Amino acid sequence: MSGRGIFLVLVLAMLLPSVPLAGAVDGSFLPGSQVQLHGPLVDKVLISVYYTDSSMQGAVAAGTIQAPEWTFSTGAYTSLGSNPDVIENSTVSYSWFGLNFNTLKAPGSNVHFRRAVQYLQDYSYIQTTILNGVEGIASPDVLPCPAYGGACNPMDGGNASVKSYSFNLTAAAAELLAGGFFCDGCSASNANSSTHWFYDSLHTSALFPTLWRRTTHHRDPWGARMSFEASQIGLALDNRLCCFGGGIGGAFTYCYAPLAHEIITPGQFQGTTGALAWQNSPQVVNSTVVASVGCDMYTFGFIGGPDYDGTLQEYNSQFSGTPTNLGNFENQSVNIATNHVSYAHDRTTAEQWARNFAVDYSQQLPTVMGYFENQLFAENANGWTGFALLPTQSPNEAAGLYYTLLNVHMCGVSSCDIGGVGGGQPGGTFALALQQVADQDGLNPLYQTAWSWQRDVWGEFYDSPLVVPPRQANVQGALEDYLTTSHSISSFTGPTPSGKGSFDYQAIKGPQQHAAANIVNGERIRFVFANNITFSDGVPLTAVDYQFSLDAWNVAGSPNYPDSASPMSNILGGPLGLISSNVVDRYTIDIYLNISSFWNEGRIVLPILPQHIWKYFNLDHVSTISSTLDTTKPFFFPTGAYETQGSPHPSKWLRFLNNLEVGSGPFWLRTWDTPSGTGEIDRNQFYFRSAWYANLSANQVSPGTPYLFRTTLVIPIYNPTGSTYCGVSSGATGLCQLKGMTNGLSMPKLGKVLWLYTAAGALVRKYNLHINLATGVYSAAIDTSSLTPGDYRTLISSSYIFQGLRRTWSQSSGFRVS
Structure with a gap:
């Protein structure tokens, strides 16, 4: 099966308007036109596995899980329909089945x-009897x-x-x-x-x-x-x-x-x-x-897309x-x-x-x-709302799941609207169930057997430059900016740029990768990335990461990766495909293709991997059938698939990563058990698209009363040392609170690093941020005497060093003057 469309997973500008969040009532779906692209509202997502239709049905009925990834049988779907806590719907999918000769x-x-x-082929019989009338569309059409x-x-x-x-x-x-x-x-x-x-x-x-x-x-x-x-x-x-x-x-x-x-x-x-x-x-x-x-x-199956x-x-x-x-x-x-x-x-x-x-x-x-299968999906919505209902897309997998996890939240005693009295609240734990164990080698996105249930997990960690808009989920070629602030496509003829910032994806490794190539009647696509995005380890995302990712995914069928098992290997290769790219500046990149095509843009929209981590691995070695890197584990060097084979020797900080699933997405991987395919993903508190206005009612002060801003800085780590480090036992993973008092850890830059904005995005003032060294709490007193009643956003913009690697601290929240 192919799943190219599933790679169009997701991510807007730094400031979002103060609008109601997911105003659906308990027991209803959220149509694509109302899906918001803010950061997630839930704190964590627990992932379990149910192998059978009946066990999945029982878990949904009991409320053990809110969202089952896979489509139900007609019998289970009908049975769940009588449960007052369950909401159901169906849609045609892009999963189809045929007979090959x-x-x-x-x-x-x-x-x-x-x-x-x-x-x-008796399509009437297939439709009514085999598909039970509702499980798909029987048709001879491709x-x-x-x-x-x-x-x-x-x-x-x-x-x-x-x-x-x-x-x-x-x-x-x-x-x-x-x-x-x-x-x-x-x-x-x-x-x-x-x-x-x-x-x-x-x-x-x-x-x-x-x-x-x-x-x-x-x-x-x-x-x-x-x-x-x-x-x-x-x-x-x-x-x-x-x-x-x-x-x-x-x-x-x-x-x-x-x-x-x-x-x-x-x-x-x-x-x-x-x-x-x-x-x-x-x-x-x-x-x-x-x-x-x-x-x-x-008989064979295929997962396509719009x-x-x-x-x-x-x-x-x-x-x-x-x-x-x-x-x-x-x-x-x-x-x-x-x-x-x-x-x-x-x-x-x-x-x-x-x-x-x-x-x-x-x-x-x-x-x-x-036939094309229909997806028959059910949610236990008892106390929950915000399940994304998109055309041709279940709320529980691929892009639909991504949008669900950005919008789903718990209802309050009076309503599900966030921000109102007695309304919905951010936080809580959401339960997602898979029907298959993820690949036996973990969640490595570059590995070829990256089936849907595997991508549904790691798709929450890695964002792409452009997204399929939820309001146009079934429109061919419909893409809009997400990690980027703008993008453009233009015709191109002539030599491509050369030099340090250029990279030829079809050249043999060495100086020739930075030489110019000649293009006749080709195309240039420019991406301009937002300048406030970081990976979950705090390292800023730049155009270099995207340039590196085009190579890592082996989109061009590079001669340097003959054994690459990437799911996207050679989808845009050959003399008429992807030729090179050039980093114009820190956040701008031009991609050069040797032919102009309506589909080019979608083919290069792929999840961005952190170059500062993956550069230490031989990409042809860690994503083959014979040696696959388990990215759900901490870094160990050099053993098996972790062998870098001539790549630069890894820095000390790499050993402190809690796992290698480091992306720019709305969640990060906290725990994972590879044999069972179960684990926990947590909200990325540093996500650039934070839903800062989600908890305004809890952070409310009267005019003239100072608003006391308080926060801590915590990062997940693995402790490779022989003794307890930053509160984490030797050989264990855990959370390290950054107080600036631990060896290898600097204190974030303080001073005027707390910025105050109106809801419309106008800068009001910058405040000094202070730290209590004993508790590690960072705080500031915000004077509200000159503020008009309304909603305000705070943004920390600072930096720190952990184990020699400079990182960015960017974190948003909000409060209300009323």
Whole structure:
């Protein structure tokens, strides 16, 4: 499965308006138009795992958990609907399931056979019986209209140029005969369950194709029904049940791995000009391997997103032999259409060519689509509100979960509105449940088996420059600034900048990475980052971190990382992809691509990793199947996957990190148990998008009464020393209160570092911040005698040094004069 859309996780300007927070009442969802992009309101999120639908259902019903990540079955969904504490809803998702063919070997190489299988699909039965009417949308379309709007061109008979297929056994038999297959004296009209089909006229070679069926997500009953319908015309399918595992009988062993080896060289895109414009060169096939592969058809799943260019790449021969196109399908008309989609300059052009693709797809049928799953989700909302309800997105996973965790909060005795008398309050513990244990190697975002349940956790730690707006969650290419204050796209032709600030992602490691490259008819994308963002360890985020992250995620398919297992490896590589970037200043970066495309922006929007930490690791060594870094653990050097292999020797401060999940997101990882996939994530108190106005009613003073500002500075650490350090036992993780009295720890700069703003963002005054060395409490008395009644924001802007590394202390809160 691919999850590119899930990387568009999230993050605005430093000052936000004083507006009501998540004003939904107890027992309701929060529509995308009302979702706020402030920092989280809950203090912590506990993560547990429930392996079965029934156990997850019981936990939601009892209130043990508020949010279950996975979609429910119809039975569980119906049962939970009668619980007065539970709220429910559903939406079409981008998770879809289909039937793939080995298109290089008979019978899958025969278009008439593929059409016959399409005629065997009874979508009415799939919808009503297999999907129970509500668990999905059964359709032959790769891009169904409920999810893709202007890009869809349905195979429903409404457009004469798109071939349609109704459930028709006679038509299926006719296609088999048209394909050169033989039966024992039958015709299309009288083929029945007693008929036998053969490859040859002498009836010596039986037509008995293998069908590998997964047992999850309705694929088993769908495959069984498909086999039943085939048997009604005498077509026998060799059914093989399998799981994803690589053991005997597994789909990996018999389908995915051998199909990948059928291709010696995939097709190569020939560019946008010349005699072969928009075409691919022919793929090179290993005929010996093709003859040995015993996988004819298999059910498969794919997690796409609103940006459907990645989905259509499945049918493009540039990606043959890769997990994107394991059917190894090659058709020049389909290549041309999908290439036009990938390199479209605007949404209108992309949608036009997506509709053109549907015409060719309906004729060729490189796959047979089954259904898009609906997400049936339920929340225990007893005392809680703020669950984000977005189109095509559950509130409990991916972007929907991210927005939920920014907005969800406890209701008060009178209302759920935050800030009112008896209203909702920030704080508290929210319970999230996963249905799978996260990857056995922890939460390393660069590791290839970063499945959805794993990303749903680490997606809360790492923010991206741009976000999918909650009000436009299903709009193709809809992105807006989040970590950035602005971004722009412009055409570019000529040499890229060279020098220290430049980085060529396709050059061999060394001086040539900082040399200029020549671009013809390309594109430059500029990101300007906000200047008040820090990672959770207090180190400021800069344009250099983003430049480094483009390399770490291996987006360009760097020759320096041949073993990289990053989920985003080579999604924008090759001569027409990402070429280089140039850091213009501390917060500005230009990204250069060798072709202009509507999709480029979305492809380079990825989670930002801290360069000051990851530079100590060999990126090709820590994200492979054979050696994967468990980022949920403290740093140990040099052992196994932590070996830096020639990278700079790590500094002392690195050993004091409580774990290596250090991001700029709204939460940080406090604890994690890798075997069980359970843990705790806590609110990042230094998050640049703090909900400073969330607790105004508790911080209220009368005009003329000084407001006493008080706070402490606490950071999570691992203690690598042989004795207790900063209150944390040797070899343990814990919280270190920064008082400036511990070896290796400086006192934050004091003086006028507490800034007072109006709710509208106007600076009122700067105050001195003082410390009580005995308690470690920082305080200031704010004179309110000249303040008009209203809401005010405080911001600490200071710096300190911990174990030799300079860090920034940026923290917001608020109070009300009334």
